[in-house]
Amino acid sequence: MKKLIEAFPQNIIDAIAIAKASTIHKPKNEIHNVVICGLGGSGIGAKIVSNWIQGEIKVPVVVSNEYVLPAFVGENTLVIGSSYSGNTEETTMSINEAHAKGAQIIGITSGGYLASFCEENGYDCIIVPGGNPPRSALAFSVVQLVHIFAELGYTSAAHIESMNKSAAVLSTEIEAIQAIGKDLAAHLFGKVGVYYAETKYEGVIVRARQQFNENAKYLGWHHTIPEMNHNELVGWSGGDERFAPVFFSTGDLHPRNQKRMEITMAAVEKKCGKIFTLHTKGDNLIERSLYLIHIVDWASFYLCDLNGADIMDIDIIDYLKSELAKF
Numbered sequence: 001m002k003k004l005i006e007a008f009p010q011n012i013i014d015a016i017a018i019a020k021a022s023t024i025h026k027p028k029n030e031i032h033n034v035v036i037c038g039l040g041g042s043g044i045g046a047k048i049v050s051n052w053i054q055g056e057i058k059v060p061v062v063v064s065n066e067y068v069l070p071a072f073v074g075e076n077t078l079v080i081g082s083s084y085s086g087n088t089e090e091t092t093m094s095i096n097e098a099h100a101k102g103a104q105i106i107g108i109t110s111g112g113y114l115a116s117f118c119e120e121n122g123y124d125c126i127i128v129p130g131g132n133p134p135r136s137a138l139a140f141s142v143v144q145l146v147h148i149f150a151e152l153g154y155t156s157a158a159h160i161e162s163m164n165k166s167a168a169v170l171s172t173e174i175e176a177i178q179a180i181g182k183d184l185a186a187h188l189f190g191k192v193g194v195y196y197a198e199t200k201y202e203g204v205i206v207r208a209r210q211q212f213n214e215n216a217k218y219l220g221w222h223h224t225i226p227e228m229n230h231n232e233l234v235g236w237s238g239g240d241e242r243f244a245p246v247f248f249s250t251g252d253l254h255p256r257n258q259k260r261m262e263i264t265m266a267a268v269e270k271k272c273g274k275i276f277t278l279h280t281k282g283d284n285l286i287e288r289s290l291y292l293i294h295i296v297d298w299a300s301f302y303l304c305d306l307n308g309a310d311i312m313d314i315d316i317i318d319y320l321k322s323e324l325a326k327f
Helices: 002-006 008-021 040-053 089-100 112-121 138-151 159-172 174-188 199-216 232-238 255-272 285-307 315-324
Strands: 033-037 061-064 077-083 104-109 124-127 192-198 220-225 243-249 276-279
Touching: 002 008, 002 285, 008 124, 008 138, 008 159, 008 285, 033 040, 033 089, 040 061, 040 077, 040 138, 040 199, 040 285, 077 089, 077 112, 077 138, 089 104, 089 112, 104 112, 104 138, 112 124, 124 138, 138 159, 159 174, 159 285, 174 243, 174 276, 174 285, 192 199, 192 255, 199 220, 199 243, 199 285, 220 255, 232 255, 243 255
Parallel strands: 033 061, 033 077, 077 104, 104 124, 192 220, 192 243, 243 276
Antiparallel strands: none
């Protein structure tokens, strides 16, 4: 896993090369909405990219983490299936439903059923390198999604260059990133992690929670500002030193949300005694997100070591799949 985390910047570069070599055809029908299907390490890329493009794309984008598609899906819907293995049952069932409804389909996968399905039915499918845990392949899904939206004319093609720039920054600043990751792991160790950011970074903090879940075998939760100010903030009346809040300070918040975050940080710190403010770098949402993601990946690695856990262990998921296979 350490080698896989180290490879993240290079994965971005490799993913860009794959994207540039791929062909995405214009949909046969006018697209009125987009659904991205994906779970776990594949699905989180969809959540992150949907955050990145929400202020730019003119059609609604919905992320589906389910077996079934929304009722609105039809011939004017683009359904993107993102499954690293190509065999994620929720995604493959959704893709079959999309096909039956006459939707436009694009696949992102390393192979498996999804690749075969797209080939047999004449759908575009971008093939990425396989064989690793899906959570370590995030670069390949986010780059391909950004590429697809740009190729279809929904978003700017300049976003790929932002990702290329991020790869260089992450490589150059690796020691500083690792140091922050170690400090974050120490903050979380022995407590319950709580992750807060503005809504447009929700995909990033969901990814953070997932990485600590899978890599460090560590539980926690996340919420966004301003929504948490209308409910969860009241719950902090029962907060104490059992909890380790992490605030993602990105420098690009709505002015009202910036003030909300400052007030929230002060209120929460009074309850738990210590908070951790995670700062980022970058000129735009994509660059800042990738910087935060890489810090968290390293923090999850260091927290796993502190917990004495097996970073590659997913026995409980294998058990779940074996039980589902009997059903």
